Amino acid sequence: MIEFGDFYQLIAKSPLSHWLDTLPAQLSSWQRESLHGKFKQWFNAVEYLPTIMPTQLDLKHSVSADVEQGAITDRQRDAINKMLRELMPWRKGPFQLYGTDINTEWRSDWKWDRVLPHISPLAGRTILDVGCGSGYHMWRMVGEGANLVVGIDPMQLFLCQFEAVRKLLGGDLRAHLLPLGIEQLPELKAFDTVFSMGVLYHRRSPLDHLWQLKNQLVNEGELVLETLVIEGDQNQVLVPGDRYAQMRNVYFIPSTQALIAWLEKCGFVDVKLADLNVTSVEEQRSTDWMTSESLPQFLDPTDISKTIEGYPAPLRAVLVARKP
Numbered sequence: 001m002i003e004f005g006d007f008y009q010l011i012a013k014s015p016l017s018h019w020l021d022t023l024p025a026q027l028s029s030w031q032r033e034s035l036h037g038k039f040k041q042w043f044n045a046v047e048y049l050p051t052i053m054p055t056q057l058d059l060k061h062s063v064s065a066d067v068e069q070g071a072i073t074d075r076q077r078d079a080i081n082k083m084l085r086e087l088m089p090w091r092k093g094p095f096q097l098y099g100t101d102i103n104t105e106w107r108s109d110w111k112w113d114r115v116l117p118h119i120s121p122l123a124g125r126t127i128l129d130v131g132c133g134s135g136y137h138m139w140r141m142v143g144e145g146a147n148l149v150v151g152i153d154p155m156q157l158f159l160c161q162f163e164a165v166r167k168l169l170g171g172d173l174r175a176h177l178l179p180l181g182i183e184q185l186p187e188l189k190a191f192d193t194v195f196s197m198g199v200l201y202h203r204r205s206p207l208d209h210l211w212q213l214k215n216q217l218v219n220e221g222e223l224v225l226e227t228l229v230i231e232g233d234q235n236q237v238l239v240p241g242d243r244y245a246q247m248r249n250v251y252f253i254p255s256t257q258a259l260i261a262w263l264e265k266c267g268f269v270d271v272k273l274a275d276l277n278v279t280s281v282e283e284q285r286s287t288d289w290m291t292s293e294s295l296p297q298f299l300d301p302t303d304i305s306k307t308i309e310g311y312p313a314p315l316r317a318v319l320v321a322r323k324p
Helices: 006-010 015-019 023-033 039-048 074-085 109-119 136-143 156-168 206-214 256-265
Strands: 056-058 065-066 094-097 099-100 126-130 149-153 175-178 191-197 217-229 271-278 303-309 314-324
Touching: 006 015, 006 175, 015 023, 039 074, 039 136, 039 156, 065 271, 074 099, 074 156, 094 156, 099 126, 109 217, 109 271, 109 314, 126 136, 136 149, 136 175, 136 191, 156 175, 191 206, 206 217, 206 256, 256 314
Parallel strands: 065 094, 126 149, 126 191, 149 175, 191 217
Antiparallel strands: 056 065, 094 099, 217 314, 271 314
16 A cells, blocks of 8 residues: 655645645545555556666656666566556656656656746745646656655556656655645645646636635745647637547636636736647657557547647647736
8 A cells, every 4th residue: 555654754844734634534535445446456566666776867857767787687677667567558758767668648848848947946846736647747846956746636547657656766755646636635825836737627617726726835936837728819718518639528728818817816926928839749649658549539630720529729828827
């Protein structure tokens, strides 16, 4: 069973200490419920991974780890590859771990390269990553010098993927993933930076989500928001039907101007559009680590400027804002 005692000890004497009033009970409940489904299989894959202390580690330019030639055997490298494949599908990455290149569905490093130039330096910061997936961006935040990165995502597989990578990175305790949704967090008001990337359009009440993000920030803290948008003025918002690009749970896709207005309505200031990017079929696609259909199958084959349902193709914006 994945334990969270290290995290409790870490925050006990920090501005996050009041989280201990509710967090242990929530995670104990999660542990009881996680006994179902494929969790045991995924957890066993993590357990079977060897514990290795890398001598070659890069979190600044990638998420990669290795040791000197001959420090581990080919058999151990093969075992690492096998156990990591037990944790498929891998959606966010890529990772390079002891000769195994996890070619994920998303080139999350491309998104990171677009985001990083526009945000405040992360060195020394306490950071929350909402909807963090397998934790790829969390490790890049650590690589930028973050003091502590807390990721939240309720998906069991993502937690196991994160713990597998953490084990192969030498057990780094600067990053922790908790299997929670943002709605389960109290108003912590303790994070210097909050990231929400690829989450807002999945929320039934987007303004509530923005308020929840704001309530996690310290005064003068920074929000980094990445989400789907459409072209148009501040009154334009797309409300898709049953599916958008084959995703069922997409509720609201605003224009960038509407999104700026939403942020300002929630009390954020200094709201800036940092980046606008059409998602390409090179950035999101099927691979041998994620073999299901992906973006190339979700676009109109006769007009890739549209989704298969006829909506505008995915356009993603990065906005940066401050809590006063």
